[in-house]
Amino acid sequence: PDDLTKAESSGDGKTYNFKMTHVTQNTHIWQGFAEFLAKELDERSDGRMNLEIYPGGQLGPEPDIVQQLENGSIDFALLTVPYLSSRIPELDAWNMPFLFDSLEDALEAQDSDSAQEMLDLLSEQGLNGMGYMHTGLHHLVLKNDEIQTASDVKGKKLRFTGGPSVLDYWEGLGASPIAMGLTEVYSALQTGVIEGTSIDSNALLSEKYYEISDNYVLTGHMAFGGIFTSSKLNYENIPEEDQKIVNEAVNAAIEWGKVEHLKRESENLIELEEYLPVLELEDKESFITEAEKIYEKYSSDNELIKRFIKENNKK
Amino acid sequence: MSLFKIVSDSLFKLEKVIVIILLPILLFSLFADVLFRYALNSPLLWAQEISLFTFIFASFIGASMSVKVKEAVAVTILVDRIPVSLRNILIITGLLTSLLFTLLLVYLSIKWISNPTILYQKSVTTQIPMIIPYLSIPIGMFFMVIHFVHLFMDSLRQAKEKKVIE
Amino acid sequence: MIISLVLFLLFLLLRIPIAIVLGITSVILLFFAGNLGLIINSPQRLFSALESYSLLAIPLFMLAGEIMNAGGITIRLVNFAQKFVGHFRGGLAYVNIVANTFLAAIIGSAAAQIAMMSKIMIPAMEKEGYRREFGAATTAASGMLGPIIPPSMLFIIYGASAGISIGDMFLAGIIPGILLAISFVLLVAYIGYKEEFKKAEKIPWKERGKSLIQILPALSVPGILIWGIVTGVFTPTESAGIACVIALIISLFFYKDLKLKELPGIFVNTAITTSIVTLLIAMASLFGWSMTFERIPQMIAEWLTTVTTNPVIFLLLINVLFILLGMFIEGIALIIILTPIFIPILPVFGIDPIHFGVIICLNVVIGILTPPVGSGLFLTTSIGKVKLEDFIKAVLPFVAVSIFVLLLITFIPELVLWIPSLVN
Numbered sequence: 085p086d087d088l089t090k091a092e093s094s095g096d097g098k099t100y101n102f103k104m105t106h107v108t109q110n111t112h113i114w115q116g117f118a119e120f121l122a123k124e125l126d127e128r129s130d131g132r133m134n135l136e137i138y139p140g141g142q143l144g145p146e147p148d149i150v151q152q153l154e155n156g157s158i159d160f161a162l163l164t165v166p167y168l169s170s171r172i173p174e175l176d177a178w179n180m181p182f183l184f185d186s187l188e189d190a191l192e193a194q195d196s197d198s199a200q201e202m203l204d205l206l207s208e209q210g211l212n213g214m215g216y217m218h219t220g221l222h223h224l225v226l227k228n229d230e231i232q233t234a235s236d237v238k239g240k241k242l243r244f245t246g247g248p249s250v251l252d253y254w255e256g257l258g259a260s261p262i263a264m265g266l267t268e269v270y271s272a273l274q275t276g277v278i279e280g281t282s283i284d285s286n287a288l289l290s291e292k293y294y295e296i297s298d299n300y301v302l303t304g305h306m307a308f309g310g311i312f313t314s315s316k317l318n319y320e321n322i323p324e325e326d327q328k329i330v331n332e333a334v335n336a337a338i339e340w341g342k343v344e345h346l347k348r349e350s351e352n353l354i355e356l357e358e359y360l361p362v363l364e365l366e367d368k369e370s371f372i373t374e375a376e377k378i379y380e381k382y383s384s385d386n387e388l389i390k391r392f393i394k395e396n397n398k399k
Numbered sequence: 400m401s402l403f404k405i406v407s408d409s410l411f412k413l414e415k416v417i418v419i420i421l422l423p424i425l426l427f428s429l430f431a432d433v434l435f436r437y438a439l440n441s442p443l444l445w446a447q448e449i450s451l452f453t454f455i456f457a458s459f460i461g462a463s464m465s466v467k468v469k470e471a472v473a474v475t476i477l478v479d480r481i482p483v484s485l486r487n488i489l490i491i492t493g494l495l496t497s498l499l500f501t502l503l504l505v506y507l508s509i510k511w512i513s514n515p516t517i518l519y520q521k522s523v524t525t526q527i528p529m530i531i532p533y534l535s536i537p538i539g540m541f542f543m544v545i546h547f548v549h550l551f552m553d554s555l556r557q558a559k560e561k562k563v564i565e
Numbered sequence: 566m567i568i569s570l571v572l573f574l575l576f577l578l579l580r581i582p583i584a585i586v587l588g589i590t591s592v593i594l595l596f597f598a599g600n601l602g603l604i605i606n607s608p609q610r611l612f613s614a615l616e617s618y619s620l621l622a623i624p625l626f627m628l629a630g631e632i633m634n635a636g637g638i639t640i641r642l643v644n645f646a647q648k649f650v651g652h653f654r655g656g657l658a659y660v661n662i663v664a665n666t667f668l669a670a671i672i673g674s675a676a677a678q679i680a681m682m683s684k685i686m687i688p689a690m691e692k693e694g695y696r697r698e699f700g701a702a703t704t705a706a707s708g709m710l711g712p713i714i715p716p717s718m719l720f721i722i723y724g725a726s727a728g729i730s731i732g733d734m735f736l737a738g739i740i741p742g743i744l745l746a747i748s749f750v751l752l753v754a755y756i757g758y759k760e761e762f763k764k765a766e767k768i769p770w771k772e773r774g775k776s777l778i779q780i781l782p783a784l785s786v787p788g789i790l791i792w793g794i795v796t797g798v799f800t801p802t803e804s805a806g807i808a809c810v811i812a813l814i815i816s817l818f819f820y821k822d823l824k825l826k827e828l829p830g831i832f833v834n835t836a837i838t839t840s841i842v843t844l845l846i847a848m849a850s851l852f853g854w855s856m857t858f859e860r861i862p863q864m865i866a867e868w869l870t871t872v873t874t875n876p877v878i879f880l881l882l883i884n885v886l887f888i889l890l891g892m893f894i895e896g897i898a899l900i901i902i903l904t905p906i907f908i909p910i911l912p913v914f915g916i917d918p919i920h921f922g923v924i925i926c927l928n929v930v931i932g933i934l935t936p937p938v939g940s941g942l943f944l945t946t947s948i949g950k951v952k953l954e955d956f957i958k959a960v961l962p963f964v965a966v967s968i969f970v971l972l973l974i975t976f977i978p979e980l981v982l983w984i985p986s987l988v989n
């Protein structure tokens with residue numbers, strides 16, 4: 085009997101068929117992450133851990149995914165921070181405008197203490213936050229005039245994704261922020277219902293908005309965050325030895341994500357330059373001055389947001 | 400008049416009032432959204448979520464109404480060409496099945512919205528607690544259960560009187 | 566899988582509403598697959614299925630239809646068409662097609678259009694001596710024009726899930742839509758010749774002119790919609806709401822056929838007809854989801870790519886697949902489930918996603934008329950009070966003709982891609 089317990093606790097021979105989902109398309113960096121993770125799990129477990137991937141929101145949008153993680157129907161998912169922040173207000177910290185100077189800064193912020201503490205908050209909702217995997221740094225793609233200073237956004241109809249802090253900020257600058265489903269954006273941009281949208285370089289290429297826009301201003305105004313999450317229920321049922329394998333595979337995939345993000349961002353910008361002018365933001369200061377007000381407002385009623393901003397605001 | 404009929408009929412009146420209120424709200428918020436964005440250049444951030452949630456609410460209430468007025472689409476190919484007694488049995492079985500399924504949905508959706516994490520969820524733009532639009536499902540399905548109970552009891556009565564169930 | 570298919574058919578025969586049958590079957594499928602957790606997710610799934618801004622177009626197109634019916638706009642469109650084409654053999658059948666073609670330029674949903682026209686055209690055609698089921702079949706088939714001639718809800722949903730321009734999709738639908746209308750006209754001409762339909766009297770040009778003037782306010786609806794969408798005043802989805810407002814204004818102030826006290830009744834009707842479709846969408850999404858979880862569509866798609874490398878054969882197989890699936894699953898659900906699966910493999914075959922989109926949209930539009938499950942089938946038979954089996958017999962020639970058009974655009978991509986290429 086001693087041998088038996090040993091075999092169980094070490095998880096020897098147990099096989100797994102994990103299910104993972106995310107809402108982005110096949111070409112997205114998240115799918116790359118999922119495929120890399122599948123490979124890592126397979127190799128590190130000597131073929132005992134198989135990962136089945138359901139991309140493109142095949143199992144439903146994010147509210148559904150969270151519920152499926154909660155009751156263990158699926159094992160893993162990549163979830164967006166803007167959605168999660170509608171359930172966990174602390175995560176709104178990631179949506180703060182102009183907090184990061186560059187993509188490198190945003191990737192570095194993943195490892196800050198406050199960011200790691202935020203992951204623990206997911207456990208209250210039956211989720212096990214295992215690490216960050218952003219979708220990219222958001223810039224502005226625009227029709228007609230470029231934006232160079234804060235006053236340029238006055239009266240512009242721009243689409244943003246994200247929570248109240250995002251809308252708060254841009255409304256404060258005098259823009260007309262519009263919340264619009266992704267499906268409507270192309271034709272809305274084409275016909276001029278909106279004059280621009282907040283978007284990272286990956287999505288700009290895959291959604292082809294460059295066909296109908298006039299310039300891409302590298303504002304880097306927001307890191308569109310993502311969290312790799314496992315089902316708490318299922319994760320706790322994995323023997324410790326195997327949990328270790330899962331953790332190591334996930335960490336490897338997250339490190340892969342950091343490198344891949346930087347590589348893709350520079351490649352994407354080079355590719356985009358073939359299609360439309362890619363411009364640096366001249367007067368970033370004017371935007372940051374306004375952003376400080378938002379930091380203050382959202383810090384005042386949340387200790388963790390306050391710490392996150394303090395730790396990661398390098399300005 | 401049976402109690403079931405009275406309850407189902409008055410519920411139908413209530414449902415009518417609800418959709419007569421909801422649909423104009425839907426149309427108005429959508430139209431106002433266009434007007435404010437295009438003519439006044441100041442978009443209404445709440446309009447999209449309000450019209451979406453109104454639509455979902457109206458859909459589930461309307462679904463219950465479609466059962467009441469027997470307009471929900473069904474296949475009659477078999478029941479129309481078999482002897483009355485068998486027809487009645489099949490229809491009653493069908494009604495009972497539908498009743499049980501909608502009851503299951505009521506049970507599942509009550510379980511769903513009574514999960515404590517539901518209160519963490521807010522809509523992304525307007526921060527409306529999601530439980531408000533989510534309520535459309537238990538309410539709509541509960542209304543549907545009531546109509547099915549009435550149809551079921553009514554069919555039982557007709558079958559007893561050896562009438563053809565409409 | 567087999568068990569749930571058998572149960573599906575069994576429940577259908579018990580006269581259970583189709584939406585409920587789809588729900589029951591999904592739950593049973595999940596139960597047998599051992600996915601109790603997913604059964605618990607069902608209510609959230611039903612909610613998410615409807616939480617899509619594009620779907621708002623459904624109640625609004627339905628409402629526009631109700632207002633146009635009550636406000637005398639639809640009947641004026643019919644009268645107008647009758648004055649021009651009513652004197653041919655089978656005149657009212659042409660009227661039906663022509664009026665539907667106009668309507669298709671206003672309405673974006675086949676269900677909405679079929680619901681509107683069934684109320685008016687089926688009794689009208691029966692009064693003129695046509696078989697009721699022929700009237701119903703003509704109406705339902707012409708309703709297929711709704712989502713093919715822009716604006717179109719289906720194209721919006723496809724463009725959204727494929728990540729391609731909705732504007733291009735709209736343009737791509739114009740020629741296939743016209744081809745479809747022409748082929749229906751030819752079919753009616755043939756049936757009319759064979760069954761010796763009667764002719765009506767020719768209307769003098771003066772009267773025709775009068776009816777043209779009368780119809781101008783009504784024709785302003787598509788005019789305003791096209792202008793608004795093209796100039797960016799509103800989005801294609803919002804155009805459904807604008808259509809309601811314009812229809813209200815015309816009905817209340819120009820034609821004055823609509824009384825304010827009729828509005829509550831219109832809202833009730835709209836809610837009910839909308840919900841028949843939206844409950845189907847919600848339950849079909851539950852159904853598609855339970856199949857996706859078992860990887861059934863993925864397996865079919867993966868298998869398809871191993872069968873052939875020839876784009877034409879691939880597209881023909883797609884047509885077969887969609888016609889078969891379309892018999893059981895509602896169009897919007899099919900588009901939502903399968904688009905993301907096929908889009909990534911299109912470059913392998915060198916197929917334009919716009920061409921592919923129009924093909925699968927026409928497929929699922931045909932699916933609304935193929936038994937046993939189809940919203941067009943059910944709407945026409947319930948509103949028109951026609952027996953399902955009689956209707957199916959009458960509608961089959963129309964389905965056959967549509968499949969012919971489908972093959973035409975499958976073999977000749979230019980029919981789809983030419984107009985979008987002019988604009989870009």
Ligand code: NA
Binds near residue numbers: 668672673716
């Ligand atoms: Na149309």
Ligand code: NA
Binds near residue numbers: 931934939
């Ligand atoms: Na069908």
